[in-house]
Amino acid sequence: MTSDKSDKTLFLLFDGNALVHRAFHALPPLSIAKTGEMMNAVRGFAATLLKLLRENKPTYWAIAFDTPVPTFRHEKYAEYKKQRPPVPHELVNQLERVHQMAEAFNLPVFEIDGYEADDIIGTLSRQASEQGVDTLVVTGDNDMLQITSPLIKVMTPRRGFTDTVVYDEAGVLNKYGLGPKELIDFKALTGDPSDNITGVPGVGDKTAVKLLLQYKNLEGIYSHLDEVIPERIRNLLREYKEQAFQSRELVTIVTDAPVDLNLKNCKVSAYDRDKVVNLFRELEFAQLLATLPEDLGSGAATPLVKKDQTGLYKIISSDDEFDGLIEQLVQSGEFAIDIKTSTANAMLSEIIGISITLKAEYVF
DSSP states (O other), rough: OOOOOOOEEEEEEEHHHHHHHHHHSSOOOBBBBTTTOBBHHHHHHHHHHHHHHHHHHSSEEEEOOOOSSOOOHHOOTTTTTTTTTOHHHHHHHHHHHHHHHHHHHOEEOOTTTTOHHHHHHHHHHHHHHHEEEEEEEEESSSSSGOOOOOTTEEEESSSSSOOEEEEEEHHHHHSSSSSTTTHHHHHHHOOOOGTTTTTTTTTHHHHHHHHHHHHSSSHHHHHTTGGGGSHHHHHHHHHHHHHHHHHHHHOOSSSSSSSSOOGGGGBOOOOOHHHHHHHHHHTTTTHHHHHBBSTTOOOOOOOOOOOOOTSOOOOOSSHHHHHHHHHHHHHHHEEEEEEESSSTTTTTTEEEEEEOOOHHHHHH
């Protein structure tokens, strides 16, 4: 591993599969008019990427994906995720498009057969922390909360796809009453139905929290098993001891996957803006075109229509400039306004901009 850090650095790390799955199920259907190709998850991902780029101005970034190859968890437990239905064709296609988008943005992609994206993220986050770099993990669920640390935060949805919350160690403790590492033993006891991990049947959330607050971890619980009350819980713990420890192994995110983080290779850098513009147009993401930055390092959006040499056009790009425009409009008494749309079809078009003139001789 190499070290490439400054006083203020941020590693923005995307959980590709989790984000695409979350957007696919949370956002309304959206398809390309010409082909009917479903694009709701891709658009949700693109909007998230650009928003976080603007708001956080990361120094480094990367994205991790699952692969179709069974993982070490499947080898240890044949029933792992067995209850899940096949991935819909519309979603598989969108994962391919997200890969295409990552390539267009020069967003480094990490995939390892036999490991999940969670394991890659856990490993890369740990390695970034060892180099003194803060990491923000952007994911679609709460599984990653167990890796939060002084230098690792996790952003997950709260309700809808765009309503998110960022967790640090204190946030995890406030939500669950347990620290990040204790969440591993919590799931070992309660199980994880989404992954078909059973835990200890009959042990619910409240009971698990109570046991862990009293005995710290599974080892502590089982070394004091005779003290556990009520008797029903004690008997369940005894009966399903092997299953509890197996469940803990399955829910634990690996932080030593076979991947090395070279921060220089993950530096947010220039991209082929024309290539991204063409991709957005192909996918009919007209509204997102106006948010594309010229320089990924700044995250500042650069409109497709720029000021010409005569100075006739001025782009409003700051709050101060907007306030100045309002003052001019108030003083002028009259002005003309035009709404710019993605197409001429009023039923299908999206608003992509507004143009205003104070000069009567200027026409749109």
